[in-house]
Structure formats: structure tokens, C-alpha cells
Amino acid sequence: MSTDTETREEEAMTDETPPQDGGAADLNGIAPERALEILREMLLYRRFEEKAEEAYAIGKIGGFCHLHIGQEGAAAGSILPLRGDDYVISAYREHTQALAKGVRPRAVMAELFGRRDGSSGGKGGSMHIFDVEHRFMGGHGIVGAQVPLAAGFGWTIRYREGDQVVVCFMGDAAVNQGAFHEAMNMAAVWDLPVIFVVENNAYGMGTAFHRVSRTEIHEKASAYGIPTEVVNGQDVLETYRAFADMIAKVRDGGGPFFVDLHTYRFKGHSMSDPVSGTYRSKEEVEGKIESADPIRVLADRLKDAGHLTQKRLEEMDAEAREMSQDALEFADASPPPDPEALYTHVYAEINPNGRLFFDGLERPGFAR
Amino acid sequence: MSTDTETREEEAMTDETPPQDGGAADLNGIAPERALEILREMLLYRRFEEKAEEAYAIGKIGGFCHLHIGQEGAAAGSILPLRGDDYVISAYREHTQALAKGVRPRAVMAELFGRRDGSSGGKGGSMHIFDVEHRFMGGHGIVGAQVPLAAGFGWTIRYREGDQVVVCFMGDAAVNQGAFHEAMNMAAVWDLPVIFVVENNAYGMGTAFHRVSRTEIHEKASAYGIPTEVVNGQDVLETYRAFADMIAKVRDGGGPFFVDLHTYRFKGHSMSDPVSGTYRSKEEVEGKIESADPIRVLADRLKDAGHLTQKRLEEMDAEAREMSQDALEFADASPPPDPEALYTHVYAEINPNGRLFFDGLERPGFAR
């Protein structure tokens, strides 16, 4: 959640040259302090979304709301190694990714509430979190549509000869979209600095991936010649290590990468969908929660390596709950957008001549 | 060009069990008589399109006209092994494919002329040849759009538990379309009886394939798990053999295939484009015409194997020229469509209630 470019830069450095002391060796070469920060982050994501869940239940949040609970390792491990000026873009299951990129919990929660202080002023909602200051580029609702956009970010970086990296998230079901195919091919042809990440949670809504594909996710980049990695997203340190290394390569001009990031959704597809049902059994879900909760996995590794006590864990968790509660209260206290906001930001340029709006509605302060 | 289902069926059989006599061994296991028929076919395609070229030059044919000259082996080798009730669908470079599937030369030429006796009554033109009797399903102008349609034909066959096969042609540039990707995936998931054939002539208009892809055509099906074959389309017997075998497998439920069919376009992209230029050199084109003319290649093989004399070849060629001339004269004599035809066949069902047309034009014989 840190937003300071320099810090992140240093962090990235550290990651590339892991200290050999302090049991880093047991932690995929990640410094214990850093591993503890990662734990703190994931606790925040979890508690934050639990708050969102409560708020949705009592109607404070509306529309679709897709929780990331169970997939926090995928977000923390892939985004925390990035620099502040790197880009992240995602689909509609993006709350925790926004937090990971540095968007303030208050701004995200207020957006879920549809309030004035939300990251998109309440206009975007759960599926459209944007924060350009932190280079979090949304929040997109059309499955697969963010993939060509990510290629475009990479295009700009190459065009401007920058060294930023783009991380583009999509779900496993998105690989069956033409947009994915066209964008992957262009990214390969033009060596774009983009890491295409499939958060492979094995299901698209109620459809198991193997029912809509004869091959595995990690085979989907073979037609483009993009190097592919398979990563266990439920082990955040493994994920962090893999991404820190990939990011370094892409930053040095290593071109695009494709990642089959194995993870699992602990909740329903959206708040209005069942957690389990015909498409996956209660047992399957419970088994995963039991064996592959990314927070538990990390906590255990840190405990085993002697870097974490149960007491410290509970303190950290309490802080996460506090921050989430704070975000909730902030959001709840934030007023709804001004009615005038309905008409703002449709066009970036209101041309002095001609009419742009045809609904016949009065636009306070908008000639046209 | 034979249109008799039975004959074609037998032919297919023959292909599956090649006679060991008559030097068939030298001819990829294809009976000499059959090889001669194939030669006759290709001569027709060539002479037919040369006539079209002349007609275009003097304005008898308008719009876009994409010649297949140089690629006749790809059409003959892949379509002649089919049965009359098998389906063929293609893009806009489809004249010879239509002839191969049995569409009458007169009907195709009249369509190019935009006349009443054309296969689409003059409404479709060069890019939209349709002949449902011969299961030639067009003739499509949007690059890649025919690929999902072909999957749909395969779907119907599976749905009706038929044993027909679909051959779907596309150009090398079409593999970069999302429609290709989505259709290939579905064909694999549902085991559809479709052979997806890329007529790989190395260029999409003025763009060399390697400029828009990091991988080869034959790698494009790997993400779907569809078996792939690479075939030399300039050697029609090799092509025929490969397709006869594939068709038999697909007919027996072997599911979809993907073919990287190497060929070469001897003319410009369309009649309005240069044969060579910045994108390919005059030398390259002349070299190919010299070394890889599918008609010459076949004629030489037949001569070497003692099944063809120069005299016989010239007789066959004369017949082909005659048929093409006949088609040309027929087309030229065919009247333009009736003005009323403008309004026919917009809808298959003119509902008794309500208005379907809003242009305010008088429709002789069309209440609405």
C-alpha cells in the first residue's frame, strides 16, 4: 500500500538482490521485514473485503461486487514488487489489486459506496476503480477488454523509451476472448513491456475452465511466442519472487511475459452468486480454504522460520481490522456525488461550437 | 467440378484405398486417371481466372476481384477429395474453390459480371459466391468471419449426427483475428468435424506474415489442442493425399484439424494492387512462378511417370480455355438483374403485420 516511488524502487532493488542473512533463504530470498509487510498487506485486503461484504449485505454497496478473498496472494505477490510509476490494469475483481498498487482504502471503499470521495467520485463503483496517481488504470467490466488496453500502455512506454512495466490481470475465462488473442500477438510482435497475468481460479462464474478449453492456461501463449511461467498464487512469497525476477527482466527490455497464476476464489463469483453449487462442491471450497489460504500459508512460513509469533500476527490483524473499519466509516460519512456530477467528465473538451448533448436536460453550468 | 454426390463418394473411397497399380505409387497413391482429372480441373481454374482478369480490365467486372492464380493446387487438392454433401466456406479469394466444389463456371462468371444468372443472381459478386446445392457456403468479405460460421456448420453436422465434413479456408493474415481464436477453441472443445485450412501465401496484402507474427502458422493451433499438418499446396498430389486422409479421419469422428497449406499468390492482392512492389520483389514472384506453378508441377510429375504427353496436355488446356470462353460468353449474354431484384431476399419472412422497410421507396409487389 506504500505509494512512495523511491521506497518501492529500493524495495524492487532489494528483491533483485536478496540478502543472504536473516533466514531470507527460507523465504524465497525475501527479507523477513519485507515478508512481514506482505503479510500486513494481505491482512488488510482480507479485512477490507470482509467489511465490503458486510456493507453489501445491508445495502450500502450496490450493483455487482466481486470479492477477491482467497486470491490475496496473487495480488500482493505480483503488485508489491512494482514501482510506483509502473502500471496495473485489471478486470472487475480488482479491489485488493488497487490497494496493493497504493490506492487508499478510504478511496476504494468510498467508491464501492458510490460516494463523492471515492476514487472515481462514485461514478465507477466496484468494477471501475481508477487512480491515475498510483497508475492503477481500472477496473474494467468487459471480459478481456483490458488486455489490448494494457498492450497500449506498453506501447506508450516503448514509444517514450521508458523503463516502466505493465501488469495486466485477467481471469481464466478471459483467454477465450478474441481481444486476448489479438493483444498477445501484438505484444509479442512489438516486444511490449507487459506481464499478462491470468488469475487462474479454475472457474469463470459457474464454468470450470476445462469445460471451455482443451488445453491448460499455460499453453495459451504458445501461439505468440511469449515466455510463460506457472506460479502458485497461494504462496505469496513464491509469487513475489517470481514476479520480482520477471519485472526486472521486462524492465531491462525482456519483452512480454505470460503467467498462469494458480489461485482460488473462496467466495461466490459476485455477492449475488452462491459460493458453491452444481459447479463446485462445498467440500472442494472448504478443502481449499483449509489447505491454501494465502494468509495462513505465509503466516505459517514466517512462524516456522521464527519471524512471527501468534501474538504479533494478532496485533497485525487488529491493525488491518482497524484500517478497514476506518475506511468503512469514512465511506459511510462521505456524501453522495453532487447531482451536477452527473454531467461532468463526459467529454474532456467541450467544443465552443456545436451541441454535444441531446437529451434536452438542463445542465447547470454546461452551455451544451 | 463433378457435382454428382455418388461419384465423389466413390472417389473419396478410392482415395482412402489407393490402387497399387498404374504407377499410383509415384503419384502419392493417387490413381493416374484421377491425377489427370485433377490436372484438368486446375487448368480450368487457371484459364477461368485469366478470362476474369481480361473481363475486369475492360470493365465487365467491377469492385474488388481477388485472383487465386498460383494457388490452384491448394483448392484442387483440398476440395476434390470431398463428397458433394460436404461443406466448403471461404473468404473473398474463392472463385476456384467454388469451381472445385462443383459450382458451374457459367454461374461463377455471371456472378463476377453481376448478372441475373450468377450464382447469387448478381447480388453477391466476386467476394460472395454462394451455391447451396453444391454446399459452397460463400464467399465472405470480413477477414476471419467465415471461421465461426464453419464451426457452426460443424455444429449442425454433429447435432444431426451426420458424417459430413467442413473445409474452411482462410488466409494467413486471418489467424490474427479474434474470430479465428474463438472459433478454433470451440471447435476443439466440441470436437467439430471441421478442417481449418490456412492458405499460407506468406502475405496479407502488402504485409509479410513474419511482420505480424512471432511464430509460424503451424504453431497457431497449439493453444487449442487441434492436430496440425503442414502441406505443400504447390504439389497438388501431396495436398490431395493429405486431405483425403484427413477427411477420412474427420468423417470417422476424428474431430477438427488445422492445416498450414503453403502456397503462393502469382498476382496482386486484388486486381487494383501491384503484383510486386515494396513488399515483395519482382524476382521473388518470378522465381516462384518458375519453380512452383502447381499446374506445371503436376504436369511434370505425370509426364515423368509416363501418364501424360505434351500433346494430351495441350488438348486438355484447349478444353479448359473453351469452357472458360463459354463461361465468359454466357456471362456477357446474361442480362443484369431486374430492378425489382433490389428488394427481394432482404428478409426470408415478410411478416404480415408491421413495416420492415423505412426508405420510403416504392416496392413493386412488396406491401412493406
Place this chain on the structure above:
Amino acid sequence: MAEITYREALNQALREEMARDDSVFLMGEEVAEYDGAYKVSKGLLDEFGEKRVVDSPISELGFAGLGVGAAMTGLRPVIEFMTFNFSILALDQVINSAAKMYYMSDGQISCPIVFRGPTGAALQLAAQHSQACETWYVHSPGLKLVTPATPADAKGLLKAAIRDNDPVAFMEGELLYNFKGEVPEDDDFVIPLGVADVKREGEDVTILTHGKMVHVALQAATKLEKDGVHAEVVDLRSLRPLDVDTILASVKKTNRAVYVEEGWSYVGVGAQIVSLIQEEAFDHLDAPLLRVTQADVPMPYAKNLERLAKPSADRVIAACNRVLYRN
């Protein structure tokens, strides 16, 4: 007559037509195992099996095209778009393949296919999930477009759409699925395309509309009644074919009309209807024809903004008062 929901009415129509004609099949995202994202296809997988009720990958362009290919070769596909918002990805196959196939082939190949799903906004789904897609579908000849507002219309019109020999876009409403109404039980209850329905009679002003907005129009008419204004509410039901006679008859009676639609104004359906009325009933008009549409903005998420963006009964009443020169 039985009172059932719009969702059940659609489900019955699908079930009956699939039972009646084995060339009819349903394909789309989540339509089989999941019973449909909005449960419209509940139970159909069990009844007809996975050959005829098919879960597709998320490949709108691909499965729309596959459906067109199946229709070209003799089947009658019903392609469900989870919502029409996503169908913009498939528009090429709808416009360039489905709508033109019969003409390009000079009548050799027809394309009897139904594209169905919800159009327009639900509640707080924001900009990308709240579009009314009528304009993109109705512009092109070769296509038909149907927009039922009630359970009875949903059932009768879906059966007609499936039996029609042309490509038909069938646009439902997420907020209508739970709406209840009387529906004839007769197995052959079919409502022909191209017949508008006067949902409420009146002689002072005509409110023309389609789909979800029929209910907003009826609310407005009820309120206007209290003011002594008798509004006639004409539900077009099918936008192409379009029941021009009923539209003109009503306008010639009231001499004034307002078009209400969920979508945007510029080249909205109302623009066409207004253009048609002023051309064919010019001398009968006592006031300009007005339109009530969504605000000219992408749909915002915030509840208060979304409410402001959508056409409301109050805005319809205001428009009616304007054409009646009342205030």
C-alpha cells in the same frame, strides 16, 4: 390464464419451442449447468440434455458466429447474450453475417436465429453494464428486433421470434425478470411480430414506448389521470417490423405524442419514430413530438446519479404537459 413471472414466461416459451421443434437449441454463457445467469433457462439442461442446452466459453463473437453457421445449415439457434452489453463484441457476426446472408446469397441461405438477453440498465451496474442496445441492432435491414415488456408478451413474442425465419434480436430486461403477469396457458399462444399493443387507452396525449419503459409510461399515465389528463400508452413491442398503423392511429386521435426510451437520445429509436410520425401525420400534430431518454452520459454507478440519469415518470409527465401546453 396463470400469473407467472417474465422469467418463467421466457422459460416456458423456450421449453415449448424446444419440445415442438428439435432443430431449436440454446447456447450461451452459463445457460446450462448454472441455469442461466438470470435463471431464464432453469431446468432446460435436465429436460433437453447438453446437446441442446449448451454452455459456451466467453467468446461472444465466436458463439454468435457459430450460431449463424448453424442457422445457415438448418438449425434454429437461440443464442443468449448474458446481457446485450457484451454483444457489441459480436455485432460483426450479427450485422455482416446474419443480417446479410439471405440477400448476399440471393435467397439461397436464410438465417433463422434468435439473439436474446437483457438490454438496458438494471441497478448500479455502471457504464459498461447498463446500455440499451436497440439502436445498434435496429439500424440494419435483414434484422428484426423485439422488446417485450410483460410476461405475456415475453412468452408470445419469444415463440414467434423462434419460429420466424429471419435473425431476430430479442431484448429483455434484467429488472423485468421478476415482474409478474397473466399469461395464457395455451401451448400455441404466439404473438405475431409487428403488432403494437395499446397498454392503456386515452385521448389527450400518446405515450409511445417499448420494453422496460412501458411501466414508467404507465406510471406517468396513472399520475396524469389524477390531473384529468388521459394519456394513451402504446407499447410498440416489436421495433422491426414496426406497427406503423397503430402508432399513427393513436397520434391522429391525440394529435400529440411523447416517445420514452431507456437509451441515449442521438439516433435513438425515438428519433426514428418521431421522424416517421411527422412525415406521415404532419397535419395532425398540434405540438412538437418530444422524447424522454437516458441522460447523455455513460451510466454512473452512484445510486443518486443513476436515478437522475434514467427516464422517470416525472420526466414523462413533464414532457406530456409540454406537448399539452400545460404547466
Place this chain on the structure above:
Amino acid sequence: MAEITYREALNQALREEMARDDSVFLMGEEVAEYDGAYKVSKGLLDEFGEKRVVDSPISELGFAGLGVGAAMTGLRPVIEFMTFNFSILALDQVINSAAKMYYMSDGQISCPIVFRGPTGAALQLAAQHSQACETWYVHSPGLKLVTPATPADAKGLLKAAIRDNDPVAFMEGELLYNFKGEVPEDDDFVIPLGVADVKREGEDVTILTHGKMVHVALQAATKLEKDGVHAEVVDLRSLRPLDVDTILASVKKTNRAVYVEEGWSYVGVGAQIVSLIQEEAFDHLDAPLLRVTQADVPMPYAKNLERLAKPSADRVIAACNRVLYRN
């Protein structure tokens, strides 16, 4: 002033804007090595290099989306569609990404991108290559749409479109590329969006139109002149923003108008303009507003049928005579 072709005018506009602003680049099929399918980008590769003049794969949805992403991050892409017919494949990125980004992000991310290429029919290109795509692009707020008819307008408006901070669809005409006309040589010749141009003055009837049809309208006006009818031809030039003042001023002068467009009638651009005029100039109309459009059929290939399908000067004249109650 120099007389150049519409093609050269576009080429100059691209060259000048690329020289002026290094964030401008051109991407599309065959735009670089091939100089463009219609040679609009002739010489630009040599002048600006392959970094800024880029041949794309045939991936309309993909490169339109890539362009939007580049615009979101500070560049000013000019995306060429070889023709707008193919852009239907890209419409999702235009409508759901480009047009909505600024609103969904509450003004954080603008999208200064130009989508350009020919729209409408050329000669005998048949159903899939002859569509006027205005309706699909103009319906959605967040987009702007420009349709130049002359070399001067092509140059001045393309420069304005590239400098505009919103997504702009810029629709040209294949049959216009060789059309010659006077164009100011001034490097800063920019025509602001939203200003219509009265291409011919008259007081008897207003012919409203845009794009290629401007020339058909002018032909009709010339013929009408011989009959003593003085038609005013108003070229809207930009459909969104729309110069409503000029439209209304002309109609209030002539009291009658005809809209001529290349595309289909149902929810065509003309429907919107008619709806707007009758609402805002109702009392000034002495006759119904009429429209001349393409026949309601997919474009046929045969020369004679294609000619019948397209709007002609004679059909425009007939419509003018009708609104003038002459025969």
C-alpha cells in the same frame, strides 16, 4: 490556396500534426510500407519512421484497444481502419473503453484518439464493404464524429480532430479521395469541430447532409436552380458536436428541409436531425421534413442495382419538390 485532392489534404494534415506533436502516431493495416490501402499515408513512413507509422496485424479490436491504451497514457494515436466496415469488430473498444473512460474515471483519464478511414459505399463492393457506419458511432455520448466532404474540410477537420482531447471518429469517403479542391496552405489551417458549412445558399428549401452526399445534394441544387428553385445546401461536417444553430437558421429561412445521407433510414442520422428540427422549429415548418437514404437493403453488387440503392440527385430533387408541394 492550392488545388489538391482530398487524399493529399488528409496526408498533409497527418504530416503537419505529426511534425507539430511527437505524441501523434499512425497505426493501421498497410499504412506504412504500402503507403495505405488508399495511399492516404503516402510517404509518412519515410518521413517519420516505423516507430510512428505502424503496420498492424488484421486485428481491429486489438489495435483499436491498443490505441485507446496509448491515448490513456498520454499519446495521441490516429488509428486507421482500412474501411469503417471492419471497425464493427472494434466497436466494443470504441464504445465501452474510449467513449466511457473519461467518465468512469471521473475525469482522471482522457482518451485523445482519432479513428479514421472511409465509410459508406464505393463502387460495386457489395454488402459487407459498403456500409455507412455513422449511426453506430454517433449514438454514444463520449464520442465525437466528423465527416468531411471536401479537401479543405478534410484537412482542417482532421487537424482539429487530432488536437481534440476526446475520441473522435473521422469518417472519410473512398470515392472522395481523388476529389480536388482549394485548400489554404497555412500550416495552422484548422476548422473547429461543430461548425456546419453552408455549401450553397438558397431560400426555398434546405438540403441538410454530410460527407459524400454533400456532392449529390449540390448536384440536385444545381438542377433545381434550372427549375427556379433555390435550394440551400447545409453540410453539417461534424455530427457530434452538431451545429444546431446553423441548421435551425436555415430551416427558419426556408421553412422546409430534406436530409440526405448515404446510410440506412431506420435510426439514421437524418432521423435525429428531423427529430431535433421538429422539436425546436416546429412552428416554422410548412411541410414535413423528408429524408433520402440508401434503400433498405444490404448493398447489392450488380451495377444497376447498386445505382438504384444509393441516394441520387433525382431522389433528392423529388423530395425537395414534395416538401415544396410541386410536382
